[in-house]
Amino acid sequence: MKFMQKVALAIAGIALTATQFAAAQTLLNASYDVSREFYKDYNAAFVAHYKKTTGKDVKVDQSHGGSSAQARAVNDGLNADVVTMNTTTDVEFLAKSGIVAADWAKRFPNNASPTTSTMLFLVRNGNPKGIKDWNDLIRPDVKVIVVNPKTGGNGRMAYLAAWGYVRKTGGTDAQAAEFVSKLFKNVPVLAKGGRDATTIFLQRNIGDVLITFESEVVSVDREFGAGKVDAIHPSVSIIAENPVAVVERTVAKKGTGDLAKAYLNYLYSDEAQEIAAKHGIRPSNQKVLTKYASTFKPLQLFPVSEYFGSLSEAQKVHFNDGGQFDKIYTVK
Amino acid sequence: MTSAILSTSPLAGGLPAKRATRRVLPGFKLTLGYTLFYLSLIVLIPLSALLFKTFTLTWVEFWAAVASPRVLASYRLTFGASFVAALVNVFFGLLLAWVLVRYSFPGKKIIDALVDLPFALPTAVAGISLTALLAGNGWIGQYLEPLGIQLAFNRNGIVIALIFIGLPFVVRTVQPVLEDAEKELEEAATCLGASRWQTFRYVIFPTIAPALLTGFAMAFARAIGEYGSVIFIAGNMPMISEITPLIIIGKLEQYDYAGATAVATVMLGISFVMLLVINGLQAWQRRRSGGKS
Numbered sequence: 001m002k003f004m005q006k007v008a009l010a011i012a013g014i015a016l017t018a019t020q021f022a023a024a025q026t027l028l029n030a031s032y033d034v035s036r037e038f039y040k041d042y043n044a045a046f047v048a049h050y051k052k053t054t055g056k057d058v059k060v061d062q063s064h065g066g067s068s069a070q071a072r073a074v075n076d077g078l079n080a081d082v083v084t085m086n087t088t089t090d091v092e093f094l095a096k097s098g099i100v101a102a103d104w105a106k107r108f109p110n111n112a113s114p115t116t117s118t119m120l121f122l123v124r125n126g127n128p129k130g131i132k133d134w135n136d137l138i139r140p141d142v143k144v145i146v147v148n149p150k151t152g153g154n155g156r157m158a159y160l161a162a163w164g165y166v167r168k169t170g171g172t173d174a175q176a177a178e179f180v181s182k183l184f185k186n187v188p189v190l191a192k193g194g195r196d197a198t199t200i201f202l203q204r205n206i207g208d209v210l211i212t213f214e215s216e217v218v219s220v221d222r223e224f225g226a227g228k229v230d231a232i233h234p235s236v237s238i239i240a241e242n243p244v245a246v247v248e249r250t251v252a253k254k255g256t257g258d259l260a261k262a263y264l265n266y267l268y269s270d271e272a273q274e275i276a277a278k279h280g281i282r283p284s285n286q287k288v289l290t291k292y293a294s295t296f297k298p299l300q301l302f303p304v305s306e307y308f309g310s311l312s313e314a315q316k317v318h319f320n321d322g323g324q325f326d327k328i329y330t331v332k
Numbered sequence: 333m334t335s336a337i338l339s340t341s342p343l344a345g346g347l348p349a350k351r352a353t354r355r356v357l358p359g360f361k362l363t364l365g366y367t368l369f370y371l372s373l374i375v376l377i378p379l380s381a382l383l384f385k386t387f388t389l390t391w392v393e394f395w396a397a398v399a400s401p402r403v404l405a406s407y408r409l410t411f412g413a414s415f416v417a418a419l420v421n422v423f424f425g426l427l428l429a430w431v432l433v434r435y436s437f438p439g440k441k442i443i444d445a446l447v448d449l450p451f452a453l454p455t456a457v458a459g460i461s462l463t464a465l466l467a468g469n470g471w472i473g474q475y476l477e478p479l480g481i482q483l484a485f486n487r488n489g490i491v492i493a494l495i496f497i498g499l500p501f502v503v504r505t506v507q508p509v510l511e512d513a514e515k516e517l518e519e520a521a522t523c524l525g526a527s528r529w530q531t532f533r534y535v536i537f538p539t540i541a542p543a544l545l546t547g548f549a550m551a552f553a554r555a556i557g558e559y560g561s562v563i564f565i566a567g568n569m570p571m572i573s574e575i576t577p578l579i580i581i582g583k584l585e586q587y588d589y590a591g592a593t594a595v596a597t598v599m600l601g602i603s604f605v606m607l608l609v610i611n612g613l614q615a616w617q618r619r620r621s622g623g624k625s
Contacts, residue, residue, distance in 0.1 A: 066585070068584070069585075071587075072587070093587050148568060148582070150570075150585065151578070151581055151582050151585050152585070187569075188485065188567070189567045189569070190567070190568045190569055190570075192568060192578075192581075203464075204463065204468070204470075204484075205467075206467070206468065206485070315586060320588075321397065321400060321402075321588070321591065322400065326400075326402060326570075329402065329569075329570035330400075330401045330402060330570075330571065
């Protein structure tokens with residue numbers, strides 16, 4: 001009889017831990033490709049923070065891929081609780097199909113962008129071609145590696161940054177179009193995405209300069225060893241927001257609304273902003289930004305809205321079929 | 333053989349009409365039903381979803397999506413490069429199959445297994461390793477570039493990648509036919525005074541021609557749809573080295589689902605017509621070579 005009691009107790013114990021385990025809520029974060037390392041660190045910090053403040057266990061799963069591909073996956077049914085993207089276009093797309101709240105940009109501070117990034121140049125060690133600013137990229141002896149704006153947000157931002165540089169220095173739209181067109185004539189290989197571009201530049205040794213996100217500098221140093229490339233800060237660049245949003249469709253189904261909100265809110269905490277800074281992602285918190293001033297050298301930044309209205313409008317004018325970018329490659 | 337068993341046999345043995353329509357093997361209705369159901373589930377439903385998405389476009393939008401200069405250039409490249417790659421594969425695939433069937437040498441089993449590698453390998457891996465080999469600083473590329481031969485990041489790269497992924501199709505379709513080919517016929521031809529070339533031209537080639545065509549068609553079809561290996565080695569420059577699958581991905585990136593499926597539908601249409609033509613050619617071949625299949 002005693003033995004049976006023990007067995008019953010053991011079974012009850014197992015059942016109890018099992019239910020407790022099942023009770024631990026899970027959260028799925030659908031994010032873009034190169035944020036993998038950042039969110040790995042951030043998730044660990046958030047899980048600890050959530051346990052401390054609410055006493056509840058939570059498990060955060062990550063899903064990474066191209067930013068638009070991730071947005072399409074969520075649109076088509078991926079049950080992510082939150083999306084953390086690198087272009088506002090991707091979240092706007094989800095808002096348009098009603099999966100994300102229409103006023104998503106107002107739900108969190110700073111346009112719902114806890115962090116930003118900007119476009120920088122990477123050149124080979126010692127900067128053999130003496131590249132300093134956008135003007136150098138249209139020199140006939142310079143080969144530029146950039147992501148295809150048709151297939152990657154990274155490329156769209158590089159294109160818009162170049163365009164904005166001309167406008168910022170007093171040029172007209174026509175001059176900007178000519179400048180960008182000249183720049184893309186110097187491109188020997190159009191990369192498919194951000195990581196592809198880095199591989200072409202560093203592993204294949206093609207090109208003299210790579211235009212990419214500031215955060216990629218940190219990954220390059222980590223992957224290829226520090227000192228292989230120098231980061232060049234041009235005089236002017238663009239602010240690329242990293243928007244976040246709660247996926248209303250999923251949280252309504254799973255009942256994870258509060259958790260999702262807490263997850264995204266914590267991105268604005270000092271601790272999370274520091275983690276972002278360590279990964280080369282610009283914090284929105286000024287205090288943290290100044291603390292890491294050596295990484296985030298001050299440069300003149302302009303928002304997309306200054307010259308292009310919004311990213312979706314820029315998409316229509318510049319990158320959709322028949323737009324400005326297509327003209328570069330169809331008019332001989 | 334199978335068609336003979338399954339076909340209705342209007343037996344001349346004076347059986348009642350009802351019995352004459354009965355099949356020799358049981359379960360025909362069940363298997364046919366299953367076949368149709370399964371094919372619908374796996375092939376027809378996804379393909380019709382493609383068409384339905386395309387139908388959301390007006391004719392003008394459809395035409396704009398599928399006939400812009402960039403897209404036209406990509407069709408030319410995709411079908412052209414696939415054609416060239418399939419041709420190369422027919423020639424060298426036949427050679428490989430020949431060696432594997434007719435000769436024995438140490439390590440033959442390993443080489444035989446190697447042929448299947450492009451089947452199993454993730455295509456992105458193929459693309460990355462080919463690029464690593466052929467790029468200007470790659471193992472092979474570094475010797476070719478000073479000679480002015482550039483194989484990666486242009487159309488040459490695309491053709492090479494497509495040759496790689498298409499190779500097993502030709503070898504694996506020709507190999508069994510060569511194995512089954514009757515040696516006696518060749519011996520007879522030789523006895524009758526035929527030269528080696530004549531034996532090949534009149535005895536061996538007609539036997540394997542349908543298989544070669546099939547291999548060509550499969551390698552060609554496979555190459556048209558190839559994405560993973562090509563984008564790593566192509567350079568992806570619009571109008572020059574941009575394949576159609578990349579255009580489709582580009583359209584998806586701008587959330588143009590309908591445009592992407594429109595281009596996909598055109599691809600599907602062209603591929604289907606080409607497969608029909610090749611099937612017709614095969615049937616003609618078979619008739620010409622005396623109904624042997």
